[in-house]
Amino acid sequence: MNRPLFVSLDGPKGTGKTTLLEAVTKSLRADNQKVIRLCEKKSDPYRSATMALVNKLVRNPGRDLEWEVCERLADSRAWISQHVLTQQPSDSIILIDRWYPSDAAFRRIVPFAEILQLNIDRNVQVPDLHVGVVTNPDTSWARAAARKRGLSSTVIHKLEEQIACTQAFEQAIADHGWVMCLNEGPIEEAVMQIVSQIYRVLNMQDFTS
Template sequence: MNRQLFISLDGPKGTGKTTLLEAITKVLRADDKKVIRLCEKKSDPYRAETMALVNRLVRNPDRDLELKVCERLADSRAWISQHVLPEQPAGSIVLIDRWYPSDAAFRRILPFAEILQLNIERNVRVPDLHVGVVTAPETSWARAVARRRGLSSTVIHKLEEQVACTKAFEQAVADHNWVLCRNEGSIEDATLQVVSRIYKVLALASDY
């Protein structure tokens, strides 16, 4: 495979996504795969200004303000698509922590179809594999509150909000035929789910 394989992992807070990313990376590198780990938040040069708008949106929900947030995030992903992703080595597997699927969980007013269109119009790179990491909301909530940093979410503060976030994200996974990974058992089981799908995509890519 000469081109990069671009894979996004998204999901509600507390679903164990970061731990899963680390485990997937370890398994793939043990098989001599070249793996690059990226984080949307850390790659976004405009994140501070966008988060200031998100904080305003949390205090005063408003459709126009949410649209502005989504447009800024899409612009940032377009920038990452143009300036960060092309710099990664050919033949590598690029795993990114969050991409536009996460908007399905965290935005409350705009339909996800409209958000997706914003990203398409800006030529945001489409992952070769979308992985949605989920648990029952009560599970992710319990995991999060047990962490030293807590849920660490700007937009989710109550269990009922976590329930709504999870439900919206699972619906988007079903609507767009993304890979659903239920991370409620062992991390080894979840890792195997995702790694097996990655190898299927690699096999298809080698056929072309």
């Protein structure tokens, strides 16, 4: 590769995405791949101000306010694209925990097509591979309930909202041709699916370079 391979893992809360990221990283490193794990939230220098706006949106839902949230997140991703992604080794695989596909799950008013165009207009880095991690919403809800920190979501508080979040995200996967990873069985199966997709993209890059 003459640049890092950029892979985003997105999905509703409680789908086991972070655990899956750890397992995928371990599998790739066992193959002597150089893997860089990033987290959008932790890489965003403006996150606290954006979350204050999200909290305001929860109390007073409206399109203008949600659009402002979308703009702030897109600006943050543009900053990460310019100042973080460009600093990674060219022979690495970057795995990021959440990117703009997650907006398809959590934004309830602004259509995702508009959010996607916003991110493109802001020159946000487009992943080489989009992976949507999903489970049945009852499963993700039960997983979250079993965690000490619970669902840990600012915008999702009821099972009905988790169902709507999951359905919206699955529709976006279908609309945009992202890779869907159903993470309900043994984690090894989900890891194998994602790793095989990563190698597929790597092989395509090698063929076209």
